[in-house]
Amino acid sequence: MLTEERHRIIIDLLKDKETVKIYEIAELTEASESTIRRDLTQLEQEKYLKRVHGGASRLQGKLKELTVSEKTSKSLHEKNVIGRFAAGLAEEGDCIFLDAGTTTLGMIEFLPQVDIVIVTNGLTHVDALLQKGFKTYLIGGNVKPTTKAMIGSGAIEALQKYRFDKAFLGTNGIHPQYGFTTPDPEEAQVKKTAIELSREAFVLADDSKLGEIAFSKIADLNEAVVITNRSGDEPDPAYMEKTTVKVVTT
Template sequence: MYAEERQQAIAASVARRGRLSVTELAADYDVTTETVRRDLTVLERAGVVRRVHGGVVPAESLAMIEAAVAERDSSHAMEKDRIAAAALALLPEDHGTVLLDAGTTTTRLAALLPRDRQLVVVTNAVPVAARVAGLPQVELRLLPGRVRRTTQAAVGSETVAALGSLRADVGFVGTNGLTAEHGLTTPDAEEAAAKRAMVHAARRVVVLADSSKLGVETMTRFARTQEVDVLITDHGIGHDDRQRIRRAGVEVVLA
């Protein structure tokens, strides 16, 4: 098979099957991994595929527009409800400080905060702030920054700088993708910077992610898997994913 024919076949296979690893492609076409990497470089330059850690995905899977908040809120709703409820067990004691990231699951958690516990809640998310602003037991601190329309999260240098001076007992963080090898990712660079600052500001980092986010890599990494203390997800997580994440030192809680 000529290189051009193999490259066309690889492009078709990736489009049909989604993410594929370099070793899988080398076995499929009986060539070395170095040959596959050269083919993928050609295809990426042509805009057909996008290289990710250890493999390749269709270009459109990383270039896609983020779903609006209302659309994301209706996706995997039951799983998100259970994940938010499970997260209550990891809240700090009275007068603790909680960081709540933007996201549909963190917003659910905000709605479930116990009425008998005094908490300081720091967030960059407009929906989260709206949920807790009227709660008498919560001292709300809203981070500064430009609010993104897609996620309704404050981002930018002001957000990152404000987080740099904070230290929270626990941070509840959302993610668009998580793999044991590459870590936590999100499509927008500014939102990634805010999430990264949250991870660094929290003594304990808890990721709230339904199983559809696992095995997914989007454009920008904001944390390595080893920086996470706990992952709360649903029973849809695959056995291999769960084992790899646990080997990275992360406690996996199934809700």
């Protein structure tokens, strides 16, 4: 079978399935697994798919964004592991920005009971923070229905009144060339501002976000440390060249 035919089959498979395994493609095309690995590498370079451990997955649309309830049900174990590790970075006396999102929400139950101040733009975070007894500030702005995040010019103006020791943020995409990205330009601007106002910034993301590119750029990779899980291969060296990647294992 010609290379172009295999590539068409792989692309068609990913139109019907979110992920496909190397052995499935090899059986269907009657090609060796080493040949399929080369095919997937080429198709990833051409931005048709994303390599994952043991296969490939469909790239998400640049504007696609799940609701809070949809995000909550995805990668629960990974988010808990990442959240526990990130929470351990909080120290006595820290002023922290906690971004809206389900991965940062998962941090809250693990935060140490020490004297810290938390500023957030996440409506879903407030109850959990108050129950833990933290001094909490919710910034103003427009409420984004899908992510329950405060965004817009009001959020930016409120955020600029503060300075942070650490910022913990979520993202929709992490890419060596295109950096941290998210579908909404207004939400991207809030995240970008928080990074600029922080002494240290950490992006929390399960490994499904690696290689993804969303519509709006937040920041370059070197502007924040990445905290992720990685159950299979080690992170691509292309990421390690641009930033620090803290891999949390189960």
